[in-house]
Amino acid sequence: MIAFFIKLWENIRIACTALVQNKMRTMLTTLGIIIGVLTVVSVASIIEGLNRGFASQIANLGSNTLWIAKFPWASGQDFFKYRNRPDITLENARYLIEHSRQAEIIAALTGSRQNLRRLDRELADIFVNGISEGFEQIQNLVVEEGRFFNNLEIEKNKNNVVIGWEIKDKLFGNRDPLNEKIKIGTVTYTVVGVLKKRGSILGENLDSEVYVPIGTILKNFGFHRSISILAKVADANDLERTRDELRYLMRLTRRLKPSEEDNFAINQQEMLTELYKKLTGGLYTAAIGIGTLSLLVGGIGIMNIMLVSVAERRKEIGIRKALGAKRKVITFQFLVESVIICGVGGVLAILLSFLVAMVIDKVTPFPSAVPAWSVIMGLLFSALIGLFFGIYPASKAARLDPIECLRYE
């Protein structure tokens, strides 16, 4: 065992000398491997980033929450069929709140993009959530300053607003925003609360939103809009039963005949997860394909260079064999060399991939993270490629005839 490591060390030294001797060639060969491994690890990083982003986005929707809406999620090409459905209304929400026994909390939500203004400061295109009672519990909204509006304010359609952390920062700076007035569109609202910082998901800044009583949106920005009804279940096991109940209640309040189809959709997180899996499944396959291809190209590069190296160093091989190097010793020497090229390439590629992940994270809306498994896989793959594509040139070197090699100049 110790003898093996001494031999390994000896060969690593020999290989390093040879590699340093041919810097340009070594660099170009390494580049092939770097590109291969970098492709694999980078794609893995993007996918990992997407997964994480998606997971937190999904968590935001709540796994225990059903969304009743006009359109089903992932509806695809049937857009026009769903478009003619009646809007989901506040009356529907009230009916469900009154009659549902299964749901823990039911709340209504609608939204509108409006410009926000305070004195001379203006924020364009801000998402205004119109919400009913209970929404903040379903979505776990936490107020940092002030308070959330109460039922009475919601029922009376008071023009009160709870603002996101960043909105406060941009409109008020260090001033206390509570009880100050801001304009949403053309309507004046009073700030009653500021939310705790939440961060951003898939480029959507959650701190740059505001919340108002749902009625005020309908009143100020138009009645003719479909809302969503969120129903939270205490226990995920009750999700199906609750779904059946809500469906029954919706059909009842809409007076649908048994022969008629549902004219509303009940969405849940699972639907998105499935769609997502379908999308990324293809992405994974494509990525594996591209990665394998580029690694293959890199490997062929290695084999090519090692064959050149063996041909060029026939003299050296001849000398070593004449002095008593056995076949496996020569094989080992050249294998170590190709594994080192690939190993160094792999390590460099992984260092680069951290950089690439950082750039992607900063420049694009996709979060990107280098997953540990891809680092291990990248290193393992590059070493394996060194071995696999190094074996043929190395064994070719070992089988050379020492007499002919010594004659070679």
Add this chain to the structure above:
Amino acid sequence: MSALIDLQGITKIYRIGSVEVHALRGVNLQIHTNEYVSIMGPSGSGKSTLMNIIGCLDTPTAGHYLLEGVTVHEMDDNQLAMIRNAKIGFVFQTFNLLARATALHNVELPLIYAGVSAGKRHERAEVALTKVGLSDRQHHKPNELSGGQRQRVAIARALVNNPSLILADEPTGNLDSQTGEEILRVFDELHAQGNTIIVVTHEKDVADRAHRVVHIRDGNIADDVRNNRA
């Protein structure tokens, strides 16, 4: 006393395409320990083939070769490598040093393949370099050494494993006559110390330094004479 080298009916046939070339035609030759033998012959005589076989770089097509009583002619590639490593020290016309390695590392090479530990290797390589008068050139690379010095490094490398036989192929071929003379003097000393030396050459004055001159012609021994130079 049994011979160090015992060649019986050594035949070597090369096949080049459909043509058979008879390089050796049944050579019989015995060489004893501490002999200093030169093998002479014109090019194409088969002397290189004979040297390759004696040096265990090649195996005969037919015939028996015993080296210190060990049957060599049936060995495979790896066994031959081991025999070369343990029993033969080569000195080549073109020195055949590793260009990128220091003199010391070059001399250590046979010990590396013999599996000698790094510390002992160092020690023995230093001793060998001292023997050929190069103790102050250990860390020089071949291109920093003169031709004569390179050949001394090669001789040190040939000696380092305490081989049964030093096999030199035109050792002065790439050297001027004065440097060549120095190298030949090193061989004289080695012989005086009890080493067995075979020098393959086509130069008469080099061959005449040996105590026995074997002439090869057309794949056979034409002449085998004792030299009473001493």
